[in-house]
Amino acid sequence: MKIRPATTADSLRISELLIQSWGSHIAVAHGVAYDATTLPAIVAEEGDRIIGLLTYNLEDQELEVVTIDAPVPHLGVGTALLEAAAETAKAAGARRLWLITTNDNVDALRFYQRRGMRIVEIRPGAVDESRKLKPTIPLTGAYGIPLHDELVLELRLD
Template sequence: MNIRAATAADSAAISQLLTESWGSHIAVAHGVAYDATTLPAIVAEEDVRLVGLLTYNLKDQELEVVTIDAPTQHRGVGTALLDAATEVARAAGAHRLWLITTNDNLDALRFYQRRGLRIVDVRPGAVDESRKLKPSIPSTGAYGIPLHDELVLELLIGQHRHL
């Protein structure tokens, strides 16, 4: 597996992966609608085939992971992408890597916490508000859990991961 910064040549594959994973290129979190195809990205590839994608927004010495997709789980793709994003953040002098997930995303909560991210905020009703920007967000999420809230997780750069 090769992990690298995305290039213009990856645009079609990135667009396809985002549409398959998110239903569109638009990702909404904390009241902001991002067109993920316009964000910097890190890709994972095997045999020149895209097998993972992480998009991010680097601002004010913080790296926000906007989307992360590893369609085939338990192969190390998500971990490699997150590690690469941490290195991008570190190289940019960022003090924090952070992201938003939703209250139904139990698998993601397990994944992120096992990789050293901590839950630092819960925003009740934030997904309900995001639905105003992206009406296609379902009312019921993973495991049949009603989808209402955002959870903020962060990794402070320079601190060691505790697995």
């Protein structure tokens, strides 16, 4: 597996992966609708196949992970992408890597916390508000859990 920054040559494959994972290119969090195809990205590839993707927004000494996708679990793809994002953040002088997940995403909560991230905020009703920007966000998430809240996790880099 090779981890590298995405290039314009990856655009079509990135677009396809985002649609497969998110239903569109649009990811909504904390009241912001991102077109993930326009964000910087890190890809994991095996041979000529992209097997993982992380998109991010870097500003104000913070790297926000906007999307992270490792369609086949337990291969180390998500871990490698998150580590590469932390290195990207450090190289840019960022002091914090952070992301948002939702209250139903218990597998992600386990994954992120095992990699040193901490829950720093819970935003009740934030997903309900996000549906105004992206009406296709489902009412029920993983494990049949009603989908309502955002959880903010961070990794301090300083």
